[in-house]
Amino acid sequence: MATRGLYYTPPGTDGSEHTFRQRVATHYQTSAQNKSRLKYCIFFHYLLFFAMLAKLSADILDKLDIFILEIEELSIPKPLWWEYIWCISLLLSFFGLDAIKKNRIIPMRNYVIGLTIFGLAPLLYAIIYYFPDVWKYLTIEDEEQLEEVHMWQGYPYGLLWYAFIILALQVHSFSMYSALKLVSAWKAKGTKKYD
Template sequence: MASRGIMVTGTNGADFEHREKIAAQYQISALNKSRLKYCVFFHHMLFLVMLAKLSADILDKLDIFILEIEELQIPQPLWWEYLWGLSLVLSFLGLSAIKRNNIRYMRHYLYGITALGLGPLLYCVVYYCGDVYKYLTADEDEDEDEIQLWQGYPYGLLWYAFVLLASQVHFFQLYFGYNLLKAWRARGTYRKTD
């Protein structure tokens, strides 16, 4: 063993710690890459939910008739639902940015998530706020014919549940992406000073 020889006074073997440290920006980068990948996974899961909702309209446009889907009487989709579905394409841009540590791709990803992810969700909240307010403030005696229902559930509240989940995923994507940008920029300035 190496400790059997003559030990230099003043060293107790703990002097190696300064060589074992990983720079903070690399630790932050690795942690946020992993977390952003989880967010992208949840984004894909939410997209599958949206695709299930849009399936009736897509099949109608393709002139495919499936009785079980038609019997569900799914309401016609609005433009924001398709626009939000486009945000899935951005996840591949984000994964490419993670793989290459590409600042430009990550910036485009963050802008796209803001526009195609959060933008349509904000429109949904505004669009259904009247129905949700009527449902929440309606007395049991009042007639609820003005409120749009699907399978006995208020349609606006169902969308609000989706918006709650999707907005959390998007906000976390933005947060982790921003942290990656900061870490990658710190890495760039670190290299320039050496």
């Protein structure tokens, strides 16, 4: 076939037909974007879980009657009940990952509900529980008041927990946001939308 020159463009292929091209529906774009975001959030949730597991390791080893001198020398404070309940929230990530794989709404809703109960509720309890200790540390005027604050390895214990809580709240809130966006995108999948 002969062409009419080096830069010949056949009619109808010059880009003017863009209004007739097929586009990816917005709910598919939203779904793909939020699936990726939720996977990242779950990954960071795993990292936070391993940090919590390191903190709980002394208590777990004590209950199993295993003595490791290096861990005992750290004198890690005894865990509170909310720390173990928060660890349950990691199991919910399997609901979220399963829902992502199959685009299923009900497991994703279960993930959001479970994350609220086992992820956010223990963190809110911890914020309230450690608030007096953190407030004392932040408003100290002399060194004698520092003795009233619970310290671990030279750092205020409540403030260390607040650092963990802030990270965990961010991960959980982003996870819930992405999960709810996925639910709405998957609901819209059945309806026809034209832009």
